[in-house]
Amino acid sequence: MFLRKTRKILEKGVRLLKKRGAQLTERDRLEFEADLRALDKALLSQDKNEARRTGLRVQSFCKTHFPKRALDHAKEVVYALTFALVVAFFIRQFWFELYQVPTGSMRPTIEEKDRLVVSRTTFGLKIPFITPSLFFHETLIKRAGIIVFTTLGMDVPDKDMLYFGLFPGKKRFVKRAIGKPGDTLYFYGGRVYGIDREGNPISELASPSFLEENRIKNIEHVPYIHFDGKTEVSRPLSHRIYSEVTLKQMNLPLGKMELNPEGEIEGKFFNGKEWVKDNPNALKASHDHPVSYSELFGIGNYAMARLLTKEQAIVFYGEVPKDSETPLYLELHHTPNLTFPKPEMRQGHEGRIHPMITPSSTLIPLSTKHLDALLDQMTTSRFYVKQGKAYRYIQGGKRPQRVEYDPPFPGVPDGCYEFEKGTLYKIHLGGIRTKPSASHSLYSKSSENIQKLFNLGLQFNRVFDPVAPYQPYVPQRFAYYRDGDLRVMDAPILKKHDPVLVRFIQNEIEKEQASSREAPYIAFIDRGPPLKNGELVEEFIEAFGLHIPDDGVLALGDNYAMSSDSRDFGFVPTKNLLGSPSFIFWPPTGRLGPLAQPPYPWITPQNILVAIVVVCIALICFLYARKRNQKSLFDD
Numbered sequence: 001m002f003l004r005k006t007r008k009i010l011e012k013g014v015r016l017l018k019k020r021g022a023q024l025t026e027r028d029r030l031e032f033e034a035d036l037r038a039l040d041k042a043l044l045s046q047d048k049n050e051a052r053r054t055g056l057r058v059q060s061f062c063k064t065h066f067p068k069r070a071l072d073h074a075k076e077v078v079y080a081l082t083f084a085l086v087v088a089f090f091i092r093q094f095w096f097e098l099y100q101v102p103t104g105s106m107r108p109t110i111e112e113k114d115r116l117v118v119s120r121t122t123f124g125l126k127i128p129f130i131t132p133s134l135f136f137h138e139t140l141i142k143r144a145g146i147i148v149f150t151t152l153g154m155d156v157p158d159k160d161m162l163y164f165g166l167f168p169g170k171k172r173f174v175k176r177a178i179g180k181p182g183d184t185l186y187f188y189g190g191r192v193y194g195i196d197r198e199g200n201p202i203s204e205l206a207s208p209s210f211l212e213e214n215r216i217k218n219i220e221h222v223p224y225i226h227f228d229g230k231t232e233v234s235r236p237l238s239h240r241i242y243s244e245v246t247l248k249q250m251n252l253p254l255g256k257m258e259l260n261p262e263g264e265i266e267g268k269f270f271n272g273k274e275w276v277k278d279n280p281n282a283l284k285a286s287h288d289h290p291v292s293y294s295e296l297f298g299i300g301n302y303a304m305a306r307l308l309t310k311e312q313a314i315v316f317y318g319e320v321p322k323d324s325e326t327p328l329y330l331e332l333h334h335t336p337n338l339t340f341p342k343p344e345m346r347q348g349h350e351g352r353i354h355p356m357i358t359p360s361s362t363l364i365p366l367s368t369k370h371l372d373a374l375l376d377q378m379t380t381s382r383f384y385v386k387q388g389k390a391y392r393y394i395q396g397g398k399r400p401q402r403v404e405y406d407p408p409f410p411g412v413p414d415g416c417y418e419f420e421k422g423t424l425y426k427i428h429l430g431g432i433r434t435k436p437s438a439s440h441s442l443y444s445k446s447s448e449n450i451q452k453l454f455n456l457g458l459q460f461n462r463v464f465d466p467v468a469p470y471q472p473y474v475p476q477r478f479a480y481y482r483d484g485d486l487r488v489m490d491a492p493i494l495k496k497h498d499p500v501l502v503r504f505i506q507n508e509i510e511k512e513q514a515s516s517r518e519a520p521y522i523a524f525i526d527r528g529p530p531l532k533n534g535e536l537v538e539e540f541i542e543a544f545g546l547h548i549p550d551d552g553v554l555a556l557g558d559n560y561a562m563s564s565d566s567r568d569f570g571f572v573p574t575k576n577l578l579g580s581p582s583f584i585f586w587p588p589t590g591r592l593g594p595l596a597q598p599p600y601p602w603i604t605p606q607n608i609l610v611a612i613v614v615v616c617i618a619l620i621c622f623l624y625a626r627k628r629n630q631k632s633l634f635d636d
Contacts, residue, residue: 113431179554187298189482190220251570267338380457
């Protein structure tokens, strides 16, 4: 190491002598040349003592007689930056890159400010300006594997960005690959069932043993973000009022609603073959093809949920289930369709007035036991509290709304917090988390605190406060059945033998049976998974499932309540796949290390090629340095 440093001193001295030696006196020049020759000889003979003495003289002479000029400093900076950028580009393009996660869309697997090492060779070699990747094959994609992809050419808003603040590019997302090209998938109970292109059952996404083996815990999936999905309006009647709307789920046009001249809204949905009228009444009878919008890939298996006080429930619905001991009601909006309950002209969250779905609604009275269970499973976004007001964390720490929309949290100390599965964390510099004491005021079991955390704990914006039975801003809380239990926040809050749930299901069945053909009500009950005698019913999946195109991937965030993913922007083109995160290297918590996902193979053509190139470059550099160190600079 010392001899290498000394040789750099020699090389610098020879270079300066050639460029600026003419400015020296004859005596200084001869003395400097003699020292350079002596240093060269000491290095060739590997005489460390002589090299040290002579090297110090050469270094001192250079500082005295060849002081650095501004141009020299500028050249060094330019050369260093250019070299660093070139090396970083090739490493980042062909081998691996470091990635900082800006949002919580992949919680609990990946959290805000986590730093990842992303392998760029997982899906082949991404050659600039050439698609698809070299050595790419769809078998490289792992269901339940985590992927990184570019948004180039995708229906994603604000996708342009600058890398290093200089180079234009497209945003990159981290999600989990749920469906591969050619798959057909169906959602039930937070799980995903399906068949592949050849009709073979897909078992891993609903298999507890597979999920446990790959450490995939507390991760469930919901097939939509809103009942209306992504809306496209047309036929404007006046400013902000439109008479026709197309509803997109998974960025596919699946529903249409149009205001006719008689002032009635007509609705149709796409059943996979053609546009047909939504017929919710047909849901009461057995059928082998979709008859309603709510049946598409399992949408009707899930309800959107809020917590209401008794006073709010009475104002919204006129009457409530009789239970005087109930502090709060769980409101469920479910079974969205385009016919009944009749769609209405309402204002969406984007501020435009157009036909919107009116889902069926029902209430479940919750006891103190149920509310305690909700608090024990409480999960929120990351949020700040300042002077008794809360607002959601976004990258950069800016307040996302005006102060008057911040929900009050009196008595809570200032800081950054988050709930994860009932545990409160305080967030410090660099994303490091600590647990406050159990006496912290955010752990309050009051119905007011639980309702506030449940209804506002994702956006921390008071526009999500319940003010009407149907309003444009509703929390992304969902309820669904699995194994007979009603799950909320991915936990069985009401178990199948709970008297409250038993009575609720009985009431739902009675309401469905009592409803008429013209005004049908569809009970929100457990319809069960697409299985028969424990085997997947392939015909059902084919008829009701979501078909993934041959060049697409279904990418969903682990945190379905706060994720913009394929439910919004659609399938990810396979040519957009960049790589897969290998492990978390910051912050220093228990989550450091490999990520929860099926392992990707290491021995692949692209990895072998990259390894060969790296070894060859290293060997060439070693041989060149060795030859250079053994060669005199004064051979001429």
